Amino acid sequence: MGEELTWGMPVILYLFLAGVGAGAVTVSSSVLLRGGGGDFGGRHFKLARYGALIGPFPVMLGTFLIIFELGRPFRMFNLFKVVNLSPMNIGSWLLMIFITASFLYTLTFLPTFISQWKNLSQRLAPLRTVLAWINVPLGIGVAVYTGVMLGAMPARPLWNSPILALLFLVSALSTGIAMIILVQTLFHKKGADTEAERHFHQSAYLLTSSDAMLIGLELMVIFLFLMFAHLTIGNVKYAVSIILPGGDMAMMFWVWVVAIGLLIPAIIELIFVVPKLVYHRDYSAPRSVEIVVSIAVLVGGFMLRYIIVHAGQVTGPMGL
Amino acid sequence: MTAAAAAAATAIAAIATTLPTRSESKTDTERENGKESRTKRYGMVIDVRRCIGCHACTVACKSEFDVPLGVNRAWVEYVEKGVYPNVGRSFLPRLCNHCSVPPCVTVCPTNATYKRPQDGIVVVDSGLCIGCKYCIQACPYDARFLNPVTGFADKCDFCIHRVSKGLVPSCVNTCVGGARIFGDLGDPNSNISKLIANNQVTVLRREMGTFPNVYYIGADHTDELDAKRPEVRKVQVVTHRRHEERR
Incomplete structure (x- = not known):
């Protein structure tokens, strides 16, 4: 395991950060546009704002990392000289448009400091909506392409699965939500204003319940990924055995990704979500719980990328 | 605004000119080879x-x-x-x-690696290669490596x-x-x-x-x-x- 990887930590971090950013922007935009129907979107404006203010920066940081991983950063302009069907080429174009669109989207949420432009935020509302409509498909596109990029190679049987892209998409949305919960909780000041407090908990409920649902979906996708890889014969079965019980990375995968990243956060989230869902009690999770759960989801998301990228490269086709 | 529009126009023109030149050069070499001999494999x-x-x-x-x-x-x-x-x-x-x-060739994002139509040799154009190592991952034979001196796939x-x-x-x-x-x-x-x-x-x-x-x-x-x-x-x-x- 100590050997050099062709795609090492910068790429793993990029895949994780791009997922978090794309997920946060997608969630922020969808909440702004619909937010659960009715005037929900209006009430969750603050939540959308958090997502928008976080969104583009992890993606930019990740992109920065992979550009410098190239060794010759200015070479990356060669990507934009052509359009071809390589997932990396399509991804680069998507990423460029996404970074631009999501950054503009972030700008529309910035507060105004000039007194004459007090109504700027309201005047920018239509632009914000348009950008949100653009950012939803772009964010999903960026999250999906990272999985498609890994999946494009028969020489890497562990990655060569159509469901890997879906796994990365669900994980991106889930980690994006976790990031919003984390930042929102950290920056939240407990005020005397009960109305504001109620809104905060409503936003937290929307996020936490969505996250619990996404984690359920993610567990299902992981189950299908492993199940079908295990039930086939040949390269894929051989490769996936590294993360199945008895494999070299099995412990890491089941403890960090499945237990710490998915099962435990999902159970904690459900403990707080179910009373509201079933008995219509008020949702209020303690600050420490929100922080611990969101960090666990983020760690799980990172470990998922780490293990998939690592395991994919140390396994190959069987035989010669 | 005009600057942005001009930049966009240049970008589109760059793409538009890149694509045909590539196919032109292809037909050129094909014509050249047609005179000398047929395509080899x-x-x-x-x-x-x-x-x-x-x-x-x-x-x-x-x-x-x-x-x-x-x-x-x-x-x-x-x-x-x-x-x-x-x-x-x-x-x-x-x-x-x-x-x-x-x-x-399928995964190369910049068309830097391609199969030469005239003789079937798979080559790397170091002028276009960005060193992303995608091709190194994609090769089932581990025949490619990142040249530690040039930083390009080789x-x-x-x-x-x-x-x-x-x-x-x-x-x-x-x-x-x-x-x-x-x-x-x-x-x-x-x-x-x-x-x-x-x-x-x-x-x-x-x-x-x-x-x-x-x-x-x-x-x-x-x-x-x-x-x-x-x-x-x-x-x-x-x-x-x-x-x-x-x-």
């Missing part, structure tokens, strides 16, 4: 029965291209299998397979500079046992085509669907996984590369 047969594992090909290749330390365009693997007294040892010379369906190119002047590749030229046979697979009367027609040949990792153009006669495809078989029990593959494991 270069390939190689490695007759493992004649290989003595002397690494002359590895060394010739190293000196031909000044390949940096720790990486190889061509190399020879030793495969030892069995338990005394039932043991076997064989050699497996390796190089880029110049596949008919090259996965490295691999065997069938000694394009020699072949285009009518010579054989350096490894073929130096092979002491005559184990490497190079030629045009598209010509049914070439030595290589006759060899393939008259012998049992195999290719590496056929199930990958890459249709390699490097054929082997008498190759032992034993892999470390075969050590699990009771009749083999022990397998040791020595790749003679810095990367000690076959991938």
